[in-house]
Amino acid sequence: MNPFQFTRATTPKAAISAITKESGTYFLAGGTNLIDLMKREVIIPERLVDINKLPLATIEKTASGLRIGAMAKNSAVADHELVKKHFPLLSMALNAGASAQLRNMATVGGNLMQRTRCSYFYDTSMPCNKRGPVQAGPDKGKPNGPSGCGAIGGFNRMHAIFGSSSKCIAVHPSDMCIALAALDATVNVSGPKGDRRIPFSEFHRLPGELPQKDNTLLPGELILSVDLPTNRFADHSHYLKIRDRASYAFALVSVGVGLDMKGGMIQDVRLAMGGVAHKPWRLFEAEQFLKGKEATEVNFKQAAALAMKDAKGYGENDFKLTLAPNSIIDALKTATKTA
Amino acid sequence: MTKETKNPSIDRVDGRMKVTGGANYFADFELPSMAYCVLVGSEIARGTISSLDTKKAQGAPGVLGVFTHQNMPPIPGWDAPIGGQADGPPPKPKTEETYRILSSPKILFDGQPIAIVVADTYERATYAASLVKATYAKQASRTDLSKHVAEGIAPGGSGDYSRGKADAHQTAPITLEANYTIPIEVHNPMELHGILAHWTGPDKLMIYAKTQGVNATQNAMAQAFKLDPKNIHVHTEFMGGGFGMGLRTWPQETAVVAIARKIGRPLKLVMNRSQMFTLVGHRPYTVQTIRMGADQTGKLVSINHAATAETARYEDFTEATVNMTKFMYACPNVSTRYRIVRLDRSVPIWMRGPGEATGAFALESAMDEMAHKLNLDPIEFRLRNYTETDPEHNRPYSSKNLREAYEKGADAIGWNNRKPQPGSLREGNWLIGYGMSTGVFNAFRWEASARALLKADGSLTVQSAVTDIGPGTGTALTMIAHNVLGVPVEKIKVEYGDTSLPKAPSQGGSAIVSAVGSAVFDACTAIKQALIELAVKDGSSLAGRQADELTLANGILSVEKEPGKKLTVSELMQVNKLTVIDRTKESKAGPDHQKYSMYSFSVHFVQVRVNPLTGVVRVAKAVSVADSGRIISPKTAASQMIGGVAGGIGMALTEEAVIDHRFGRFVNNNFADYHVAVHADVPAIETIMIDKPDPIINPMGAKGMGEIALIGFAGAVANAVFNATGQRVRDLPITPDKVMQKLV
Ligand SMILES: Cc1cc2nc3c(=O)[nH]c(=O)nc-3n(C[C@H](O)[C@H](O)[C@H](O)COP(=O)(O)OP(=O)(O)OC[C@H]3O[C@@H](n4cnc5c(N)ncnc54)[C@H](O)[C@@H]3O)c2cc1C
């Protein structure tokens, strides 16, 4: 690991001004992703601003729903009574992620900002477009490893089937974000130019021509909190995560479902998938189709088929073209039965 | 005595130390003025280093030296003809390349060390290592065995085998041909590999190593540095898991010793996780073909078993992948063939259950496939081909209680709930299936020595150089000593893992209880004899009694016929002015061993739950039965089996080291992406011990069980998945994509 300077901020303002002042400065939250990236020299910060002392860890009821502070630990959110009661999908998704130890360190802000787990991204001797140029460190200015996308034509078992580009086929690895996408969250941020609210579906982005950019956060912006609007999905929520071992593995495919049921009818529905795209993938068309329909396997199959319309495999991840629709069906079935 | 009675269960004698941090592993040792080594690995699999810039690293804070092929101190004993292995004869046929660490710019495998950086702290060494920059003249590399199976060569020593008619397969009424693949698996013990080397004099060396055999490391270093082994002291009391990767001295260890001598400070190397994938061996990628013939009565007519495995270009690694097929079943026509392909890969090494586990997956899957074709219960099919004598060597087994093992295991798993028709059992969205498989491994008894010291206070110390890699060696040796001398377990201390103690073989091959246990048995028996001789001698209160009338228990000698007549060991020793009785024994197999085939057997049963939509497979229940002679320490023996099953679940469902063959480089060489089974993958495991002594192998009647705990397990899972779904998975690991069924 490269030498770096370390400072600690106690107010959001101070944190923002510290990161805006000098390039090569990063916020340090739980460190569970950033420190790994530093060890592998994918990111070589010159300065870290520790934001763990910021008063941003509260989880509180608001007029329209729930506000979760950016520094709330993943485990604290998952175990919070209000979350468990009103947004069980979020609890389930969080608990499906990482390990108990990691969840005790990881924060909501850090989880939103975590980088892809694409192996090529992590190995600076391998080609990758996402790493972009090295911003700092001893090799200042030099390219950060070879460019090109290593995963295309390579080991892409974990990679995207939706919304990829010829530049990058990586997926966003978060479980929590799948629930947040399904639950129509809003991200509250503050930056040098003031505060703004970002609808969740606009927070993460597709790779396009700029795979270095995971999201729409602007330089110097700090995530303050995430808002969740009240909903009627609590009784019929399910997070299904399919992975290569029973725990402590990233999703091959995951599905977050929230159903608002009346009798056997689906009044309203939210569906999002993980492990399939560069951003949490909302299944708008499938949702539209299911709304007002009966909760039957036939309808679930049709919804799954609709969801898969523009899917595209890259070889080793072709199995997701089957696993994804199957998982949608399985998750819908389970969600119908819960409560 | 132990032959007749079952042993009581005692706690692991070093358990408390291990869970409270009292046990010192090699990296726990700190020495004054110690410095740290960090390895820099190549980023290509084949080619030559064209430039190596070490200037920045050399100038970094705390750096004491950067060693590359340009300035590596020579290793005097390495003029021997072969690569990493300085301790064996040259292979036949000759390998294409020689691997000598940091001796040439040539790159033979990805991750090959190109520099060793030494600094005053680990962190500074790590930083400086990141500043070493190399450029390469890259050559096309070959790392994908599946593309080169046809290029297999017959390694020296392990010839093809056949009995009966070679073409029997062609005329068999019912036939089967199937290919099975095992991916690269990596031992991945929790403890990282490395060494701490300290030159205590110009020709004197102290080593704290991560080795499965201190004597083996001592010999390897003696050869490498042309020293008298007596001047090399190796200490490895505890090991945080080995599974085979510590069965040799790896080149980077020797290099650290050479650099320590040059720098004049003790040096510690602790490798990182990704280096564990390339520098300390692995289970080789192996493809196998089984052709099997049977008749309508369920009798095997023929088995052909061919295996091809990868090895390095600089060293031929071989293992006993096809051996089980030669002797497991009563089959008149059997042939086996084993080949290796030299690739641009680092050399493999035995990994728990080694080749036998690889081979058992194929054979026991094929047995299941054939049973299905024959419409026979898989156990019934095995029983119809059961053999009481070893058909390979035409001699009896020293002991074999496999029938009983099948029966007990079947009972425990609830085998009678199994339906022969796949896909018949369902619980909600989940299909249920049952599978079983047999495991077998040689029961060895190698030469070993041990010392026992009985003190007048009634305490006993047992010593042997053997390392405890985790199975509970200390506990087993305690039980053996206790059984012979009757000294209470709390008063027995076992000292091990140090070359100052009596010589012992490396911990491996499931052989330590048998080998070292026998030596301990003999040393303790010698003490017992000495005590009895003193007790019946003139002047003693038991004078005149026959030696065989005396019994010894809890430190008291007594005569059964004369209740009340007692003599304590301490009295006896005091009277004879003895403070200690000290015996060392060397112990080895007798000539009788040639007359028998000696194997440990296991049977694994599993119940799986499979979601046919998502392809998720869960092992819901596992029962493993060991037929490994007398069980010395029931609790640690059960732990051995449980550990083997956990490893078996990994082998069956999750473990695979993946190479991007375009680069010849691993893409999942870390603990997040290489999936060792975690708790959630491992259900409650029932272990059953047949616990019947083997009359031949050794005085305790105990056979090994480290390997059989794993061998066969993956096959049992694959067979259960087939029973649940009708889906036959022949390529491990059984991940969801291989099982899910297409719906939409
Ligand atoms: C072995 C392993 C397994 C894992 N498995 C899973 C899994 O199965 N599912 C899953 O979802 N996740 C998994 N994770 C990822 C884990 O969830 C993330 O590492 C974690 O959520 C990151 O949070 P953190 O607080 O530690 O972030 P940090 O590592 O501290 O920061 C990550 C990034 O976010 C930035 N950042 C942090 N807070 C803010 C903020 N408030 N505003 C703006 N920027 C900010 C940092 O500057 C940094 O760039 C795993 C991680 C590991 C190491």
Ligand code: SF4
């Ligand atoms: S998928 Fe994206 S992150 Fe992975 S190698 Fe390609 S560009 Fe890099």
